[in-house]
Amino acid sequence: MATDITWKEGKPVDGKTPDGPIETRWQRHKDKLKVVSPANKRKFTIIVVGTGLAGASAAASLAELGYNVLSFCIQDSPRRAHSIAAQGGINAAKNYQNDNDSVWRLFYDTIKGGDFRARESNVYRLAQVSANIIDQCVAQGVPFAREYGGLLANRSFGGVLVSRTFYARGQTGQQLLLGAYGALMRQVDLGKAKIFPRREMLDLVVIDGKARGIVVRNLVNGNIESYAADAVVLCTGGYGNIYYLSTNAMNSNATAVWRCHKRGAYFGNPCFVQIHPTCIPVSGDYQSKLTLMSESLRNDGRVWVPKKKGDKRPPTEIPEEERDYYLERMYPTYGNLVPRDVASRAAKRMCDEGYGVGETGRAVYLDFSDAIRRLGEDYIRDKYGNLFEMYEKITGENPYKVPMRIYPAVHYVMGGLWVDYNLMSTIPGLFVLGEANFSDHGANRLGASALMQGLADGYFIIPYTMGDYLANTLPEKVDTDHPAFKDSEKEIQAYVDRLLSVNGKRTVREIHRELGLLMWDKVGMARNAQGLKEALEKIRQLREEFWTNVRVTGSSNTLNKYLEFAGRVADYLELAELMAIDAYHREESCGGHFREEYQTPEGEAQRNDEKFSYVAAWEYQGPQDPPVLHKEPLKFEYVKPTQRSYK
Amino acid sequence: MSLMTLHLKVWRQAGPDQPGRFETYTLNNVNPHMSFLEMLDVLNEQLIKEGKEPVEYDNDCREGICGMCSLVINGIPHGQLPRTATCQLHMRHFNDGDTITIEPFRARAFPVVKDLVVDRSAFDRIIARGGYISVNTGSAPDANTIPVAKEKADAAMDAAECIGCGACVAACPNASAALFVGAKISQYILLPQGQPERPRRVLRMVAQMDEEKFGACSNHGECEAVCPKGISIINIARMRKDYRKAALGLL
Numbered sequence: 001m002a003t004d005i006t007w008k009e010g011k012p013v014d015g016k017t018p019d020g021p022i023e024t025r026w027q028r029h030k031d032k033l034k035v036v037s038p039a040n041k042r043k044f045t046i047i048v049v050g051t052g053l054a055g056a057s058a059a060a061s062l063a064e065l066g067y068n069v070l071s072f073c074i075q076d077s078p079r080r081a082h083s084i085a086a087q088g089g090i091n092a093a094k095n096y097q098n099d100n101d102s103v104w105r106l107f108y109d110t111i112k113g114g115d116f117r118a119r120e121s122n123v124y125r126l127a128q129v130s131a132n133i134i135d136q137c138v139a140q141g142v143p144f145a146r147e148y149g150g151l152l153a154n155r156s157f158g159g160v161l162v163s164r165t166f167y168a169r170g171q172t173g174q175q176l177l178l179g180a181y182g183a184l185m186r187q188v189d190l191g192k193a194k195i196f197p198r199r200e201m202l203d204l205v206v207i208d209g210k211a212r213g214i215v216v217r218n219l220v221n222g223n224i225e226s227y228a229a230d231a232v233v234l235c236t237g238g239y240g241n242i243y244y245l246s247t248n249a250m251n252s253n254a255t256a257v258w259r260c261h262k263r264g265a266y267f268g269n270p271c272f273v274q275i276h277p278t279c280i281p282v283s284g285d286y287q288s289k290l291t292l293m294s295e296s297l298r299n300d301g302r303v304w305v306p307k308k309k310g311d312k313r314p315p316t317e318i319p320e321e322e323r324d325y326y327l328e329r330m331y332p333t334y335g336n337l338v339p340r341d342v343a344s345r346a347a348k349r350m351c352d353e354g355y356g357v358g359e360t361g362r363a364v365y366l367d368f369s370d371a372i373r374r375l376g377e378d379y380i381r382d383k384y385g386n387l388f389e390m391y392e393k394i395t396g397e398n399p400y401k402v403p404m405r406i407y408p409a410v411h412y413v414m415g416g417l418w419v420d421y422n423l424m425s426t427i428p429g430l431f432v433l434g435e436a437n438f439s440d441h442g443a444n445r446l447g448a449s450a451l452m453q454g455l456a457d458g459y460f461i462i463p464y465t466m467g468d469y470l471a472n473t474l475p476e477k478v479d480t481d482h483p484a485f486k487d488s489e490k491e492i493q494a495y496v497d498r499l500l501s502v503n504g505k506r507t508v509r510e511i512h513r514e515l516g517l518l519m520w521d522k523v524g525m526a527r528n529a530q531g532l533k534e535a536l537e538k539i540r541q542l543r544e545e546f547w548t549n550v551r552v553t554g555s556s557n558t559l560n561k562y563l564e565f566a567g568r569v570a571d572y573l574e575l576a577e578l579m580a581i582d583a584y585h586r587e588e589s590c591g592g593h594f595r596e597e598y599q600t601p602e603g604e605a606q607r608n609d610e611k612f613s614y615v616a617a618w619e620y621q622g623p624q625d626p627p628v629l630h631k632e633p634l635k636f637e638y639v640k641p642t643q644r645s646y647k
Numbered sequence: 648m649s650l651m652t653l654h655l656k657v658w659r660q661a662g663p664d665q666p667g668r669f670e671t672y673t674l675n676n677v678n679p680h681m682s683f684l685e686m687l688d689v690l691n692e693q694l695i696k697e698g699k700e701p702v703e704y705d706n707d708c709r710e711g712i713c714g715m716c717s718l719v720i721n722g723i724p725h726g727q728l729p730r731t732a733t734c735q736l737h738m739r740h741f742n743d744g745d746t747i748t749i750e751p752f753r754a755r756a757f758p759v760v761k762d763l764v765v766d767r768s769a770f771d772r773i774i775a776r777g778g779y780i781s782v783n784t785g786s787a788p789d790a791n792t793i794p795v796a797k798e799k800a801d802a803a804m805d806a807a808e809c810i811g812c813g814a815c816v817a818a819c820p821n822a823s824a825a826l827f828v829g830a831k832i833s834q835y836i837l838l839p840q841g842q843p844e845r846p847r848r849v850l851r852m853v854a855q856m857d858e859e860k861f862g863a864c865s866n867h868g869e870c871e872a873v874c875p876k877g878i879s880i881i882n883i884a885r886m887r888k889d890y891r892k893a894a895l896g897l898l
Contacts (some may be wrong), residue, residue, distance in 0.1 A: 057784075060784070061784040064783045064784060075707055075713070075715055076705060076715060076764075076766070076767060076768070077767065077768065077770065077771050077811065078771070079714070079771075079774075079811055080707055080708075080713040080714060080715045080811075081713075082707070082708060082713070084708065084712055084713050084714075085708045085710050085712050085713065094790070094791075096791060132785075132787070134790045135787040135788065135789055135790045136782075136784060136785070136787045137790075138787065138790040138793060138840070139780065139782045139786070139787035139788070139790075139793075139840060140779065140780050140782055140840070141779075141780045141803075141834065141835055141838050141840045141841055143800050143801075143803040143804040143807050143834065143838065144790075144800070145800070145804075146794075146795055146796075146797045146800040147797060148796075148797050149794065150794030150795050150796050150797070151791050151794055152790055152791060168804060168807075169804060169808075171712065171808060174712055174808075174810075175804075175807060178807065179779075181774070182774065182778055182779025182780070183779060183782075183784075185771065185774045185775040185778060185779060186775070186779045186781060188771075188775045189775040189776060189777075195771065197768065197771075220760055220761075249707040249708040249709070249713060250706055250707050250708075250709060251707050283680050284678055284680060284681070286678055286681050286685050286686075286688070286689055287681075287685065288682075288684070288685050288688055288709065289709050291709075291710055292710075389730075390710065390711060390735065393711075393731060393735045393736075393737065394682075394735070394737070396680075396737070396739060459784045459785075460784070460785075463784065463785075507692050507695050507696065509688070509692060510692075551695055551696075551698075552695075553694075553695050553698060553699060553700050553701065554700040554701070558661070558662070558761065559703050559760060559761040559764060560700075560703075561701065561703055562691070562695065562701055
């Protein structure tokens, strides 16, 4: 018997987007924002949690302005945040290729790519500042790929018809992050920023309705530490690891956003998850993560499966006429460069129908032999060498000789804490940037746009909107002796002790893996009402099991990785429920959210604009009570929502 | 592929000031497709089931790019496979019945935090002294107004690929950080954007490197041999040349 899924409906929520001509909205908005004088800026302290592209760029830029910045991360150094693993590139509307790119086209592609579930005002602003990001990064010495003439090179990514992606081999995220990290460390040297590595944020402290600090666990000695500030900027990334297997780093987690949600921040579109089409397939139970093969590979790689079901011949022995280049067949205009959600679903369909390859039949080929014949192996090595090397290390196969085997995997979440146009959550003084917020990608993110959004938020938006908040609010001074901090510290310590005291039979990993499989099956690439009900039931059982039967060994006053994991899994077990509820309530398919009941005759996502053209912002009501749904209606004044077509 | 049995000699150390020792564990059913860290995950599952404390080891991306994983495996930082971080080392490179010795990176500047985890914050402090170009957000000119020859950009990228793992330090008989520091300095030597701060950068970063008690470089070349990104010691030569000139006021 499956449980009923319930929620309440609350008042609509206002994104406070400007109106008037979209081209000048951000400028007119900035003109109205208040500014804090240089002498007063140094009186304010801002906490930035997370040091990925959004966090490092925000921390550096705010410190440059004169604010006192406290920067926290869970790794041993700010340079290790998971933005570092982004491979393919960063989009910008530079039109350096003379291929008719423009701010408008990047805006249009992003709105359409997101299946008309993002705010026009935000996305237009993102496209506008994209060009400044490239300028900034080049000035920082980011070694982008260049042509022989010395100017910047570009390549293409999915869902677009122009070449607007800037890249540094297959390590674009690394180079951009090291640029932002360098900028942050410069502020450390100047005494304007202080870094706190190996700290995990476990609570947000809200005083008089405003975010006034955080409580963290020092991961080295287990101390529970409080930090007070005038505002908190959350840049803690996405929650893809809820699926256990994802392309996220091992430390990426939902705890910071979830604790903020429990303190009153609404959660936007939690069910919008991006499944990336080109990852190295799962090979065994012991597996801890999945590895992405950059979307840029689809510039030169062709995706195919054998035309005959269950064809077990090695790929090189399958003649050309017996191969189905299904993306090129189904989507002749975009071919192998269709957006991620479309490519992932197509791969799943091919494997479901029995055309999958490899030992498990859950893989398709990504083949470079054409490009190698046409352009030479050296050319391919120059562009993708490190990705090919990584593939070979993991699989033991040489992709210059045999096609890669790939399959979709969880990669990114479009959902996240709800924010207004100023990137402020429903808790005043709590700002949320990068993947941690829900804002710019609608129901599906285009490739090379995550780096763009993280840096746009950190370099070019928060420095403006933060000043306005502080100038309007003039927060009174609080310190960590305030009872709100003391109460939170006590709660956190009790929580940590409780995790250690269950002393049951199952390891954290076992329970996490079980949750992940459940989420992948029922709240993954395809969802339906019945499955979501079953999922909800099982999530609740698993949560019960966790708190009665988990085993965490060791103690709390030392480095204890499995204790950290335990807290994160406990939060996933709550967030999972909200994801299932959101997926159930949205009776349409859009982007990465594919409800099997709602599809076109060709099997594409079928939106219902009349009923669901809104952002779902969920309010937490306590562990037993159904959440409250606040809708933010989406207005499309510039791009008319249509059935998305990449044919 | 058949499953393997492995004997692991693992360094256990409760804290920075505690004495350490090797513990030996036997692991059955190791799948050759596992990564080295996944093999250790399996060991930890076994230890937790036995009510014991799991082994601590740093790791994050498991894609060979974040630089968080470390480990000295059979005496070699990141193990025997060239140009490979520990997280990308797979068990198919070991044999059934092998005994594998696993230690933390060892250097005076990298104190042990616990078990196999070390403190590499010295690297952050070196970067803070000049591992960047001083440019505030918002003041940059259009990106294509600064042309950079492709060869120079590629060479800068070769240096910039450093993941900051510290294997170079762990492999060096002097525990020198010259490759790490040289790579960062080279990146900016090779780019026009790096020129204005060139003398100041090399002097300050090298001074901090010494302050952190890294040893001096005496050209063993072990650093390049173990570097998971294959960063060349030519970067050390560039740094030294610049340092000499800068110290004499000739740069």
